[in-house]
Amino acid sequence: MKDILSELEDRRDGARLGGGQKRIDAQHGRGKLTARERIDLLLDEGSFEEFDMFVTHRCTDFGMEQQKPAGDGVVTGWGTINGRQVYVFSQDFTVLGGSVSATHAAKIVKIMDMAMENGAPVIGINDSGGARIQEGVDSLAGYGDVFERNIRASGVVPQISVIMGPCAGGAVYSPAMTDFIFMVKDSSYMFVTGPDVVKTVTNEQVTAEELGGASTHTKKSSVADGAFENDVEALAEVRRLVDFLPLNNREMPPVRPFFDDPARVENSLDTLVPENPNQPYDMKELILKLADEGDFYEIQEDFAKNIITGFIRLEGRTVGVVANQPMVLAGVLDIDSARKAARFVRFCDCFEIPLLTLVDVPGFLPGTSQEYGGVIKHGAKLLYAYGEATVPKVTVITRKAYGGAYVVMASKHLRADFNYAWPTAEVAVMGAKGATEIIHRGDLGDPEKIAQHTKDYEDRFANPFVAAERGFIDEVIMPHSTRKRVARAFASLRSKKQKLPWKKHDNIPL
């Protein structure tokens, strides 16, 4: 009997060693942790329950029958993050380079199916050389099965991908369909075709880091939502993100005890908006001063910085924030910022996360590059996302809300619940100068008259009251009381129920 029990331990020890000490050392040498070490850091200590530790592949070609490592290059199971259940898979680069076989994929599919049934997020840790070439089409079928689960799980449970090594070729499309992708600086990369193929086909010389490193994907392509210094930090920050997210689409976002007065007055906000309408200010200051404990989890911090997206808590409850950033391009909407914000708004709507929108937008960015790039269709994404979102929506206009961009930014017209404006708000079709030059084209030669017309226009429209008279603004609020007003607004919306007409699914302008 004892021998049988100890045999289990022996087999477990063998499986836990993955590709062996030498490969583990090599993995460490690259500044990377092993699949199991990563799970240790991702989950609460001792909470991991493993599935399929002894699964092996069934390939018999090219000598594969000689090496059948237990677990087949991926560690799967479930555990908890601060006591809340999550499912996890972690590819093991030390085992056959983390390559994806039919059985490797089947392990991932198994926990994804369970995640959907039990309503818990899936966190995938990617560190894989790609398809297991020896298996041929079986490996591809495996990928396909995983993709299909990603799609089916989308909007059902949150899916988070952490890229902690190579992720190339078709493999990228699994993370691509998850809600968030995080990368590790200097030790991860993602691309559809690698530098060698790029060189052969296009003669372009490019390194893996330049082609698909963390910097590329957080700043240029926007494929990744964030990047971290190393594995330890990345996994700690994923835990932090999970604390904000609901477990599934049937549950409300989490609530946790908070140490901050919901009615906290911030007098300094009364001077946040400068007197000169062309002078920028940092919208992040407002976000940090509204948030419980000044805690803000920013998403896509380095991309399209003219709009800010991320999570805060109000009264301990998660709120998604979308805010124009006057510090960058005057906070203008353009292709990139509209896409970035639209995806974030849709994520929040999927998972019942209320939306706070902070508006200071001078309009859409003009120019051929924007028009040729399809700003019409991309801008429409954000408009569409806000319009279809049925979660509680609270909007605060701090300064400019001009033209079509005003309508886009969670205006009353898109069924926002509370539309607040600061006294400094200007809700108008455009800035006074531009408006004057159109209305009084005939006086363009006379600077004095133009100045008077501009002033007249400013007096008439450069304020929140015209919109407030029409009920497009529910209330003009003092900046210093914004936290209290916004917190109370969301509190009043906790049982909001809003339904869209039945449809198979919508047809967002992709």
Place this chain on the structure above:
Amino acid sequence: MFNKILIANRGEIACRVIKTARKMGIKTVAIYSDADKHALHVKMADEAIHIGPPPANQSYIVIDKVMAAIKESGAEAVHPGYGFLSENAKFAEALAAAGVAFIGPPQGAIESMGDKITSKKIAQDAGVSTVPGYMGLIEDAEEAVKISNDIGYPVMIKASAGGGGKGMRIAWNDDEAREGFQSSKNEAANSFGDDRIFIEKFVTQPRHIEIQVLCDTHGNGVYLHERECSIQRRNQKVVEEAPSPFLDEATRKAMGEQSLALAHAVGYASAGTVEFIVDGDKNFYFLEMNTRLQVEHPVTELITGVDLVEQMIRVAAGEKLPMKQEDLTINGWAIENRLYAEDPYRNFLPSIGRLTRYRPPMEVAAGPMLDAGTWHDDAPSGETGVRNDTGVFEGGEISMYYDPMIAKLCTWGADRAAAIEAMRVALDRFEVEGIGHNLPFVAAVMDHPKFVSGDMTTAFIAEEYPDGFDGVTLDEGELKRVAAACAAMHRVGEIRRTRVSGRMDNHERKVGADWNVALQGQSYDVVIAADADGSTVRFPDGTEHRVEGDWTPGNPLADMLVDGAPLVLKVGKISGGFNIRTRGAELKVHVRSPRQAELAKLMPEKLPPDTSKMLLCPMPGLIVKVDVEVGQEVQEGQALCTVEAMKMENILRAERKGVVSKINASAGDSFAVDDVIMEFE
């Protein structure tokens, strides 16, 4: 007594004067420029009058504008504060002509003391010890060299109308004398509209010690002992204290009596300061007399209990001094630190902008000012005192147009050690965010052995921080106290995280007792035993630290007791830990579980990129012009590009010879701090 006074100043000193006036039941009128529309002194005053655009030479120092404001408000008297018009005889004359009282000395005293050459002559005649030097007007640089040789190097070249270090140069040889003369002359012409220059012996081992005098219009005068202001940066005072740790009773008395003699010689009436330079053998020499309220007057108030502003107002109203010399004892010790919006890590570059957070430590009344009933605000009383004279507020702006001072933080203690310790804690409690500030630097000075022992000269900063200030390293004892506090704080935060909704019942996360704290290159494995009142943190060497305090997650200030002694941490967030500022040190503190710590050791250390061959943008701004091209060889000091920040053009120059290898900027680009503008081979 006056019914209404106007304060012809701004910032903290205007606020300071308003406080006393209010206490005396006098209405106050503020004046303000466009830049100060929302300033604190405007809010505090009973009325406020706009006097023009931001630059001082178009508003605060335009006599006609100030006179118009006086007329409009009907103020009967004017307090000029310091700087601006405070020592302007023409202003005093204009006031006299308008029949408005000047809360300051008579015009004649301002005139005679305002000129360094005249003042020195008068001082000599009054029996005041003076520095050897040439008092006549100097025509040109060659004459300056000759005079310097006669006096003997080193010499000090000074603008006759100067002050605050402007138009002042030290020369050790003929070349420096020639150059110093010319630059002092230019600076004096630009700053004061008066390019007269004089030269005197430069005193070695110098300490700056000054005597506060107070005279009325009835021929009475007292001295309120000394202030030592030896801690200066480029002749700008940073730390002041009263009394001086250097003076003995006899020297103090001699200096005080000579100062009074000088005051009487010029018919002085009001508060004034006679500045001396004191050498290592306690020889003292007259430097100049400031015929105004000094920036550092609070330390004198704190040890004597005399409200100097109140006395100035009373003297201006013709009252007699209520005190005699024998009433003025030295009671306890007071220290002032000037907090400036200057980034100590960037060679004290002014860091103007928005104060996103500004929370000074709570004021505590103590010492003679409390006993004399002259404490300005209703602060609670305590063993040691904290006073903060400020003119800014959270959400306010440190403007480029004026002195970048944030506040004057003063502490009082029964003795010097108590005052220093109170200052350390008060500095730790001071929260400033949004701009760079010198809090870490002054905190470092408060812990510097030379300062603590009182062994300092005016060269203290130049000698102790020759390569600038690069932060404070905590000793092991202090480091462990910080580590213990951070471990306990982190644990509190982690426990809160486990209280999130949606947990699996009976399978909650248990927060452990074992933690690793990494800070300042050290790593400690600690065990935390928590109870209802706090935590006991045990270190591997068996030592234990008891941490108590009511810090909650997210609080940017942790006011703790570690082993019963205060430990105050300014707390910021970083992944897996805290950014901590305490005692002038700025630390990244990581608190990890044992498993995290074990695995963190495997993480590669990422060295910051070598910036020695790069030109980094020193401030957020707009590139106006790039002066060089790729491949060009540049010489040390050559202009590389111009960055405009807050409407000021800053020319960035090559630190050494090199060849430009890459340029990332072109005119019109906006750059953030530390963005790479160009690289060199």
